[in-house]
Amino acid sequence: MEVFVQQLINGVTLGSIYGLIAIGYTMVYGIIGMINFAHGDVFMVSAFIALIAFLTLVALGITAVPLALFLVVLIAMALTSLYGWAVERVAYRPLRRSFRLAPLISAIGMSIVLQNFVQIAQGARVKPLPPLIGGGYTLIESDTFVVRLSNVQILVVVTTIALMALFSWVIARTRLGRDMRACEQDLKMASLIGIDVDRTISLTFVIGAALAAVAGIMNLLYYGVIDFYIGFVAGVKAFTAAVLGGIGSLPGAMLGGLLIGLIETFWSAYFSIEYKDVAAFSILVIVLIFLPTGILGRPEIEKV
Numbered sequence: 001m002e003v004f005v006q007q008l009i010n011g012v013t014l015g016s017i018y019g020l021i022a023i024g025y026t027m028v029y030g031i032i033g034m035i036n037f038a039h040g041d042v043f044m045v046s047a048f049i050a051l052i053a054f055l056t057l058v059a060l061g062i063t064a065v066p067l068a069l070f071l072v073v074l075i076a077m078a079l080t081s082l083y084g085w086a087v088e089r090v091a092y093r094p095l096r097r098s099f100r101l102a103p104l105i106s107a108i109g110m111s112i113v114l115q116n117f118v119q120i121a122q123g124a125r126v127k128p129l130p131p132l133i134g135g136g137y138t139l140i141e142s143d144t145f146v147v148r149l150s151n152v153q154i155l156v157v158v159t160t161i162a163l164m165a166l167f168s169w170v171i172a173r174t175r176l177g178r179d180m181r182a183c184e185q186d187l188k189m190a191s192l193i194g195i196d197v198d199r200t201i202s203l204t205f206v207i208g209a210a211l212a213a214v215a216g217i218m219n220l221l222y223y224g225v226i227d228f229y230i231g232f233v234a235g236v237k238a239f240t241a242a243v244l245g246g247i248g249s250l251p252g253a254m255l256g257g258l259l260i261g262l263i264e265t266f267w268s269a270y271f272s273i274e275y276k277d278v279a280a281f282s283i284l285v286i287v288l289i290f291l292p293t294g295i296l297g298r299p300e301i302e303k304v
Contacts, residue, residue: 001140002140002142002144002145002146002147003145003269004266004269005139005140005147006145006147006148007265007266007268007269008262008265009147009149009153010153010261010265011258011261011262011263011264011265011266012157012258012261012262013153013156013157013222013261014261014264014265015241015257015258015259015260015261015262016156016157016159016160016218016257016258016261017156017160017215017218017219017222017234017257017261018234018237018238018241018256018257018258018260018261019160019164019238019241019253019254019255019256019257019258020160020163020211020212020214020215020218020257021039021040021043021211021212021215021234021235021237021238021241021257022238022239022241022242022245022253022254022256022257023167023208023211023250023253023254024036024039024042024084024208024209024211024212024238025039025208025238025239025242025247025253026242026245026247026248026249026250026252026253027180027204027207027208027250028204028205028208029242029247029248030180030184030247030248030249031180031183031184031187031200031201031204032092032096032183032187032201034092034100034103034104034107035104035107035239036087036092036107036205036208037104037107037108037110037111037235037239038087038091038107038108038110038111038114039208039209039212039235039238040111040231040232040233040234040235040236040238040239041110041111041114041115041118041231041232041235042080042083042084042087042114042209042212042231043212043213043215043216043219043230043231043234043235043238044114044115044118044216044226044228044229044230044231044232044234045080045083045114045118045216045231046076046079046080046083046209046212046213046215046216046217047216047217047219047220047226047230048118048122048127048226048228049075049076049079049080049213049216050072050075050076050213050216050217050220051127051129051220051226053071053072053075053076054068054072054129054132057071057072065132065133068132069132069217072217073213073214073217076213076214076216076217077210077213077214079213080209080210080212080213080216081206081207081209081210081213083114083209084205084206084208084209084210084212085202085205085206085209087107087110087205087209088201088202088205089202090106090110091103091106091107091109091110092106092107092201092205093198093201111231111232111235114231115228115229115231115232118228119228122228124227124228125227126225126226126227127225127226127227128224128225129220129221129224129225129226130224131224132221133150133151133152133155133221134151135150135151136148136149136150136151136152136153136154137149152221152222153222155218155221156218156221156222159214159218160218160254163211163214164250164254167207167211167250168250171250176200176203179195179196179200180200180204182195183195183197183200183201184248215234219234237260237280238257240256240260240280240281240284241253241256241257241259241260242256243256243284243288243294244256244259244260244283244284244287244288244294244295245257245259245294245295245296245297246293246294246295246296246297246298247294247297248297248298249294249296249297249298251296252294252295252296252297255295255296256294256295259283260280263276263279263280263283264276264277264279264280267279267280
């Protein structure tokens, strides 16, 4: 029972990180119907930006953890949003009216560029960060096992819930959200009624990159190590989460992220850790056999 509770906590924490990344995939797909395969590497870049920002603030004498963390979040979100904007301008906007495979190939190329850029700039070795947030709570204690809920895990889950609530409000109540929903239904009709489609799509990439930046910071704080390859692995998992939950659905992206995180952690605890990815993708295949649009996805209606 203790192992189950501990892995449940670990799975929700990991799934929250996957869910934040998956939102970026599902937002872009929902509006322009294309997969941004460079999004995982934007997440990786944000983790490196956060690490460099932490080290710079310490060198400047800012050692108070709450203040440093607040400043790092602002810096990482701002700079990562610029990367998201640049990806849209370079890899998507010039090819938006081209054949459908062209933006996909361009996004894969952008992913490779970002990976190699970070590898050259920061090196291929793992970059560590000393634990900044310690402490936690003992939930269950027995003779053989102790269930712990760390403060970092609380921070990850609470931050994810707060961002989901804020973003849901933005989509439902603001002008930008209405523009996004209009573009999702019909780009051409949205432009005819006065919506700046290019601006809306750019802001979608920017917001998705900002959420990925928060996920990158949470990943850095939780694991304490990063390298140039984490974007590919996390990107594939987050894309799987978006498809599992129903790509194009924001609640589906978060649900898929939680499911992938729980599958990985429970499989690692009760079976062989080497096959946790096999388990996650097998569950995806099984779900898509019976629910082709994902758990919360809606069937696509072709306009004729």
